[in-house]
Amino acid sequence: MNLSMQFVRMENVLVLRLEGELDHHAAIELRAAWQEQIRVHKIQHTILNLENLHFMDSSGLGVILGRYKELKQLNGEMVICSINPAVRRLFDMSGLFKIVRYESNEHFALLSLGVAS
Amino acid sequence: MNNEMNITFKSISANEAFARISVAAFVSSLDPTLEEINEIKTVVSEAVTNAIIHGYEENPHQTIAITCTLSEDNLTVIIEDFGLGINNIDLAKQPLYTSKPELERSGMGFTIMENFMDKVEIHSVPDEGTKVTMVKEFKKSKTLCN
Ligand SMILES: Nc1ncnc2c1ncn2[C@@H]1O[C@H](COP(=O)(O)OP(=O)(O)OP(=O)(O)O)[C@@H](O)[C@H]1O
Ligand SMILES: [Mg+2]
Numbered sequence: 636m637n638l639s640m641q642f643v644r645m646e647n648v649l650v651l652r653l654e655g656e657l658d659h660h661a662a663i664e665l666r667a668a669w670q671e672q673i674r675v676h677k678i679q680h681t682i683l684n685l686e687n688l689h690f691m692d693s694s695g696l697g698v699i700l701g702r703y704k705e706l707k708q709l710n711g712e713m714v715i716c717s718i719n720p721a722v723r724r725l726f727d728m729s730g731l732f733k734i735v736r737y738e739s740n741e742h743f744a745l746l747s748l749g750v751a752s
Numbered sequence: 753m754n755n756e757m758n759i760t761f762k763s764i765s766a767n768e769a770f771a772r773i774s775v776a777a778f779v780s781s782l783d784p785t786l787e788e789i790n791e792i793k794t795v796v797s798e799a800v801t802n803a804i805i806h807g808y809e810e811n812p813h814q815t816i817a818i819t820c821t822l823s824e825d826n827l828t829v830i831i832e833d834f835g836l837g838i839n840n841i842d843l844a845k846q847p848l849y850t851s852k853p854e855l856e857r858s859g860m861g862f863t864i865m866e867n868f869m870d871k872v873e874i875h876s877v878p879d880e881g882t883k884v885t886m887v888k889e890f891k892k893s894k895t896l897c898n
Contacts, residue, residue: 637769658772659801660765666856690790692797693864697856721790728867729848729860 637661642672645750647679647711650741654687659694666698670705679711682744686717695722696729703735712736714744753781755822763804763814763833771818772796778820779827782890791868792827792888798861799831799884805852807835807882825890834881841874 638661641652649672657665672678681702685691703713716738718726726732738744745751757778761767772793779792800816808814819830838844844851845866850859865872871887 658768658797660768692794693858693860694801696858696860700858701856729858
């Protein structure tokens with residue numbers, strides 16, 4: 636796999652750290668794993684840490700937007716943090732940050748959701 | 753430098769990474785910047801993913817072909833499938849338009865290709881296939897030797 640994912644749970648918040656490359660191939664597995672976390676552990680919010688994500692294409696935008704909508708149904712939120720310039724370019728092009736909040740690091744993202752870290 | 757390469761591979765999603773890495777390796781003689789490499793990898797990934805998802809509707813037994821040509825500082829990449837084709841190319845190019853929202857597509861593929869490359873041409877015939885031709889001019893040598 637070119638993508639590795641790390642899931643850490645704090646209360647009803649899921650911290651998801653991605654490392655490597657997120658394309659269509661990886662997006663299929665990410666979607667399944669992320670949805671399982673939401674369902675099994677009654678997750679309401681997700682903090683998506685993209686510090687070590689080096690490559691992403693439109694498939695990544697799709698899977699992130701898909702989970703944003705899913706969490707919104709649960710009255711939850713998604714916060715993205717620590718993004719590199721290449722990935723940021725795609726978010727800017729798609730206007731994703733008009734709807735999804737951005738924080739500079741995981742600590743601030745946790746604080747913004749009311750979880751002390 | 754003038755050079756050319758051709759690859760064909762099966763329409764399986766694991767080949768998306770193979771395709772973008774191959775094209776990135778091919779252009780390495782131009783001494784590209786990290787940004788240029790990222791742009792090339794992204795657009796190849798977009799076009800190959802489109803061939804797999806839309807052209808072949810995820811049938812893994814079909815073929816995708818890539819031809820790359822280097823001429824001086826210009827790269828031409830042609831990515832071709834022999835699948836369903838596109839009925840309305842103008843509509844397909846619209847930002848956020850997708851024919852497959854149920855597959856969580858965002859409709860940004862062609863917009864990204866047009867942003868990252870200097871020229872993008874789409875040739876498509878329904879039930880025959882789609883050929884995307886993209887051109888990028890690489891910045892002249894980053895370091896002057898004299
Ligand atoms: N190779 C192809 N064969 C058939 N149809 C295609 C092909 N490439 C693109 N299309 C059509 O053009 C539309 C737009 O493509 P584009 O890549 O911009 O968006 P998308 O693939 O739907 O979403 P995204 O790329 O953001 O995941 C597609 O929804 C599809 O209908
Ligand atoms: Mg696409």
